[in-house]
Amino acid sequence: MHCARFVLALGRRDLRRAEKSWPSDVWKRAVRALSTSSATSLQEAVRSKIEPMRAQVHEVRERFGEEVLDACTVNQAYGGMRSLKAMVYETSLLDPQEGIRFRGFSIPECQRLLPRAKPSGEQPLPEGLLWLLLTGEIPTESQVESVCQDLKRRAAVPPEVLRLLDELPHERMHPMTQFSVAVSLLQHESKMAEAYAQGAPKSTFWEYCLEDALTLIARLPAVAARIYRNTFHGGKHVPAEKIEKVDDMGMRLARSLGFELNEFDELMRLYLVLHADHEGGNVSAHAVRLVGSALSDPYLSFAAGLNGLAGPLHGLANQEVLRWLLQMKEKLGNRPMTTENLRELCWETLREGHVIPGFGHAVLRRTDPRYTAQREFALKHLPHDEMFQLVSKLYEVVPRVLEEQGKVKNPWPNVDQHSGILLRYYGLVESNFYTVLFGVSRALGTLSSLVWDRALGLPIERPKSVTTQWIREHFEKRSVSA
Ligand SMILES: CC(=O)SCCNC(=O)CCNC(=O)[C@H](O)C(C)(C)COP(=O)(O)OP(=O)(O)OC[C@H]1O[C@@H](n2cnc3c(N)ncnc32)[C@H](O)[C@@H]1OP(=O)(O)O
Ligand SMILES: O=C([O-])CC(=O)C(=O)O
Numbered sequence: 001m002h003c004a005r006f007v008l009a010l011g012r013r014d015l016r017r018a019e020k021s022w023p024s025d026v027w028k029r030a031v032r033a034l035s036t037s038s039a040t041s042l043q044e045a046v047r048s049k050i051e052p053m054r055a056q057v058h059e060v061r062e063r064f065g066e067e068v069l070d071a072c073t074v075n076q077a078y079g080g081m082r083s084l085k086a087m088v089y090e091t092s093l094l095d096p097q098e099g100i101r102f103r104g105f106s107i108p109e110c111q112r113l114l115p116r117a118k119p120s121g122e123q124p125l126p127e128g129l130l131w132l133l134l135t136g137e138i139p140t141e142s143q144v145e146s147v148c149q150d151l152k153r154r155a156a157v158p159p160e161v162l163r164l165l166d167e168l169p170h171e172r173m174h175p176m177t178q179f180s181v182a183v184s185l186l187q188h189e190s191k192m193a194e195a196y197a198q199g200a201p202k203s204t205f206w207e208y209c210l211e212d213a214l215t216l217i218a219r220l221p222a223v224a225a226r227i228y229r230n231t232f233h234g235g236k237h238v239p240a241e242k243i244e245k246v247d248d249m250g251m252r253l254a255r256s257l258g259f260e261l262n263e264f265d266e267l268m269r270l271y272l273v274l275h276a277d278h279e280g281g282n283v284s285a286h287a288v289r290l291v292g293s294a295l296s297d298p299y300l301s302f303a304a305g306l307n308g309l310a311g312p313l314h315g316l317a318n319q320e321v322l323r324w325l326l327q328m329k330e331k332l333g334n335r336p337m338t339t340e341n342l343r344e345l346c347w348e349t350l351r352e353g354h355v356i357p358g359f360g361h362a363v364l365r366r367t368d369p370r371y372t373a374q375r376e377f378a379l380k381h382l383p384h385d386e387m388f389q390l391v392s393k394l395y396e397v398v399p400r401v402l403e404e405q406g407k408v409k410n411p412w413p414n415v416d417q418h419s420g421i422l423l424r425y426y427g428l429v430e431s432n433f434y435t436v437l438f439g440v441s442r443a444l445g446t447l448s449s450l451v452w453d454r455a456l457g458l459p460i461e462r463p464k465s466v467t468t469q470w471i472r473e474h475f476e477k478r479s480v481s482a
Contacts, residue, residue: 030113033138042147045135050455057456089280091133091449099369100278103136107369115144126249126272133448148248154218161185170231175433176310178227180303187299206455212298213447220440225256232430264426274370275438277445283308288446293461298447305446306439315438320357322420322431337393346401358417359398361410370415387421
């Protein structure tokens with residue numbers, strides 16, 4: 001049964017190739033996660049998972065509810081709660097050495113296992129990742145097709161929202177601000193807000209949350225494209241007829257932005273998959289969870305996540321990276337891209353008191369596998385691009401500089417170091433826009449997780465805070481009584 005579904009999901013040729021080359025643990029995990037439900041829609045598949053998952057959580061809480069998961073030191077309380085295990089988030093898990101796993105699958109595994117665009121796509125379809133994130137199962141091709149059709153059906157943005165977006169002061173307003181406004185403008189259609197107002201029982205909130213999540217995800221490519229074309233192309237939009245027939249989200253995003261190359265469609269699919277989720281503690285995911293815990297609907301919650309993503313230490317770093325790389329090229333002038341010259345310019349950034357964007361991470365302690373996946377794309381499609389060569393050379397230089405500086409816990413590059421030069425190569429040169437693309441992708445993970453927050457009935461978040469005086473008195477009292 002499982003194997004038959006696997007054949008369906010991968011195609012016979014891929015299966016044969018996979019059997020020969022895959023480590024057996026990957027093979028076993030893949031077979032275990034194959035879609036076993038005969039669900040023909042994502043909604044049906046999620047529904048079938050809810051009761052078993054509620055039972056699992058109940059059992060875990062019964063058995064281990066009073067165990068200590070972690071202890072919080074004073075330094076952690078002051079230090080952004082770094083590495084404190086204090087939340088549960090099901091859709092992905094980050095290992096400091098290995099990087100992200102989406103429902104247990106690493107990025108290369110997702111690239112192998114998730115269905116691709118027909119006839120010759122090489123990157124996984126984001127709709128397949130959405131199925132995986134929401135259900136924990138590797139979907140079949142026909143299940144992914146059902147998500148593609150569902151999102152396509154929901155993709156049109158209400159004209160009154162488009163009109164309001166057209167009125168924003170595009171030259172002065174950052175695209176991320178426009179994006180956050182756009183998501184808030186879409187909120188008036190929230191099914192979850194409506195159901196709550198009509199007194200729907202708590203046990204059903206997840207259904208409305210899923211409904212909102214799918215509609216919002218479906219509309220984000222058109223919203224992003226509206227912002228892009230308004231801000232950088234004088235409000236000249238791609239005609240709707242050109243988009244209507246497009247079947248998948250990655251290609252719809254590419255085409256709505258105004259890009260026609262198949263390779264760029266593939267880049268968008270990869271981009272949407274890579275940036276989707278990074279466990280629960282990062283600023284955008286945590287903001288979505290926190291705001292959602294007040295039963296704010298998915299639109300309000302996701303707008304909060306976007307506002308966090310727009311910070312330069314988080315998603316905005318991709319914009320900062322491209323600017324920094326271009327500045328570096330300008331400063332180099334006619335000098336060659338040698339280790340010594342690049343080293344000097346990196347130190348200049350540090351001496352000015354700035355961070356080197358695209359390097360370091362709060363959790364990762366090795367090169368981000370999302371960086372590696374983008375590097376592989378670049379090696380295949382743009383190996384001679386000058387900016388790619390600069391990024392490659394910096395891989396040899398920056399970690400050493402950061403190690404010499406002696407402050408950072410992780411000197412290696414993160415996802416944001418690589419994305420800008422790929423976009424720029426294909427003509428998407430407006431770096432102010434890059435974080436909007438990140439946000440379109442981040443909806444897949446954070447909204448999937450939000451659906452599960454409601455399905456599991458998680459309560460309002462409300463950790464206890466204390467003051468510096470409280471800490472002093474608490475520990476002084478303790479040492480006197482000891
Ligand atoms: C999608 C993403 O969000 S990925 C991250 C994107 N952000 C960036 O690329 C910005 C550059 N990087 C950074 O600022 C940081 O590495 C972060 C924000 C990602 C992680 O921050 P932290 O967990 O606090 O990092 P860490 O514990 O290593 O920081 C220790 C010190 O090193 C500094 N540091 C960390 N990374 C860098 C860097 N790339 N360049 C220079 N200094 C750095 C920190 O600012 C801190 O200095 P301080 O003690 O004077 O305040
Ligand atoms: O995990 C983090 O803190 C930041 C990050 O890389 C992401 O959210 O993608």
